[in-house]
Amino acid sequence: MAAAEVWLLPDFPPGRYADRLARAAALASGALRALAAEPRSPFESPERLMTASEELRMSRVPDDERPTSASARDRALCQGASYMRHLLAQTWQMTQEARDTPGARDPAASRLLHASATACHGVALGLSGRGPAPSDAPYTAAAADFKAHRVRPQMRGANSAAVVHGGAIALDIANTGALLVTAVRIALGAPVPVPADATSSADRPGPFWYAGRSSLSLYARRLRAHLTPRSVYFQNSVRIALALAAARLVVGVLDLSHGLWALLATITVMRTSAAGTRTALWPAFGGTLAGAAVAAVMLYSVGGHVAVYAVVLAPLYLLAFSAGPVLGMGWGQAFSAIAAVAAFAQLAPTGPGVAAVRFTDIVIGGVTGALVGLLAWPQGGTGELRRACSRLLDQGTRAVTEIIDTITGAGTAGDALARARLAEVIAEASYVQYATERGAPDTEHPAGTDFQAIMLAGDRAIAMGQTLIEHCLPGALAAWPDTAAHLRDAANHLRLTALSLTYDLRSGKPRPAPVEPADQTVPTDHAVIADVCAASGGRAPDPLLYYAVDAAIWLASLQRVVTAVRPATEGRRAAPG
Known part of the structure; x- marks a missing residue:
């Protein structure tokens, strides 16, 4: 199955989070280059900056592509996305204000914006795999030049306030870009300044405290962080253990046959929050009821012809695994119920009543899981x-x-x-x-x-x-x-x-x-x-x-x-x- 998943029937890749970050960096690079141009040519679509910022939110990312592990790469990607969102916000702010005060740009600030655009372009190339890891060299000198320059000119002219304001935002963009470049270099495994975390010992932890640490130490730190009742992983462990114990107690008291299905149902419907459990409960019940009805008809019609069950077993499991992600949990449960009945029918003589037994087990397990989820830490993460x-x-x-x-x-x-x-x-x-x-x-x-x-x-x-x-x-x-x-x-x-x-x-x-x-x-x-x-x-x-x-x-x-x-x-x- 693993070989078939990788080589025979591979899933279409949903897209890496790094690619989203690369697209946002490329967009920011174009906007900054337009703002820095002499004569200035305003960015044609500032709304795209807002869209790119929203696309970096975790809620917009498929589960499997969220950078949430304890590794330095995932930490850096998540941190880099926050810096990128701030950079996009400040760039959007500059595009809005540039329309009100056209031409008000200090040459030193323009050079700083151009250097930041070059650095963002390097971020986009590095994350997309089309270039080396980015460097903050393009704007390190430009930032130093700007800091020395902005305290020298005299405050004259109608646009003095606009020049000072635009320069301050340009410097903020450059400082954010420096942090972004460091985070991306960590994500790509490139060398970073030693120490990457220049925060004084009294003020730590700093933003890049994890740079240079081994993956084993980072995962050990994550594990220690979850050894507390405030951890959602700790809470879920307790919740599932209580739910399984309660389901097993009910199965033993009622002396249910095929009681294993009650335990499986408990695990199937439980989520990290009561709302998620409630959402999964009704599709599980409805799909199981429909599957039990079809399975009862199948058992009544086929009887003891084991060869029929052997033939239909593989197609039924194929439908069970494929229908859930496409059509919803209820369809997956329905085909799983039919497939499970077909599997057990080959092991021992059975009748239509086994479908009703399985549905009873599913109801008991689902209700038990829902009640425990409601009573123990119902809000989840x-x-x-x-x-x-x-x-x-x-x-x-x-x-x-x-x-x-x-x-x-x-x-x-x-x-x-x-x-x-x-x-x-x-x-x-x-x-x-x-x-x-x-x-x-x-x-x-x-x-x-x-x-x-x-x-x-x-x-x-x-x-x-x-x-x-x-x-x-x-x-x-x-x-x-x-x-x-x-x-x-x-x-x-x-x-x-x-x-x-x-x-x-x-x-x-x-x-x-x-x-x-x-x-x-x-x-x-x-x-x-x-x-x-x-x-x-x-x-x-x-x-x-x-x-x-x-x-x-x-x-x-x-x-x-x-x-x-x-x-x-x-x-x-x-x-x-």
Whole structure:
């Protein structure tokens, strides 16, 4: 059977996740190249960036192609997809703003965008197998040149604010691209800088803590992580053991013949959540009932002619294995019931009553499995993931407000960033568990809660927050009170948005994201850049003010990501990311 599966009747490959990531990188490369062109030629279809971002969500990927194993390759692919989604979101943002301010592009920023486009092209070639592993060399020099250049020019001209804003986003794209290249190199098994995780020992684990570790150690770490009652694998083991024990007890008490089918039915209908079990229960019952009826007619008609059962057995099992994936579980159960009866009819004399016995066993096993699934951890991986993601949002946005308060002189740094890192580790493990569940969609989130976006928001909050803490001394931005006030307001707004979402995640009762009324309020990033231009007085501003610009871009991107996590209301379209 294995040889036939590989060489004789191979299945059509569903497509690798790496190919999806390669297509997204190629699309981003084209968009960035268009934005960097002189004279600028806008990207013709920004909607494709949104589509490519959505295609990287795990819910859009076939079960067998989801990068959810403990290997460094799968970890890197999953992490690279998060970076790619942020890069696509920022590129989409630039295409939208380029239409409003055509021609406003700093040459150094254009060179940075062009270098990032070249790096994304290398990512696409490497992942698709048409080229070597990508390198961050194309834009390492361009990023250094841009950082040195943007503090020198004088703030003059009507487009100064647009130039500063576009340059800040271009730098964010380049920094994200550097992380993307590192993740892709790990996925392709190419050498990475040593150590790949440059995070200080006090701030670890960093984003690439797994680089260079053996597969055995990574799988051992994954196994240790599941030795807890909070693990969905642990919960499923207990649930199945309880269900099988209960089914065996019922079979023994009722003295049922062919009681093995009750145990098989229990395993067949059980899923990682009560909703998934309930969905599988009725097709199993209906298909078994139909198959039992046909099998009763077959036994009555054929009687003891064993040769007939031997002839029809192979075609029946062929239908049983092929009908389920194509027509649904009920058809597979129906043909399996008929095939099983044909198999047992060759071993011992039997009559039409065996079909009724099998149906009785299936009902007992299915009901037992459904009851245990309802009583023991009924939410499956979704429940654990909601709790972990709500904790990550809470701790991540708490760290954001603490960091902004620290650099603006309104508070002091505490341990919020360390708690956010711990929450990220737990959320990552829960997300991997959730992504491995087969055929168990989150029915309580019909519009599809974007858990990957929550992981991205947490990673962005921690990474950029660490950068600001390292480069901005406490109170560094206090000399510019208007700018500091704008940053604190944006951080508090992000915190309030996240708190509302965390409540929805914990309660399991999602609400559509409200459509905020259009008003004349200037977005925080634009307000901060206007403050920077005004504070410069036509001269080169204080270099510290550019960290205020980077912080404003950071807060704006986090706000878009967190707002887009919740299912959108009708007619409302969220930005990718």
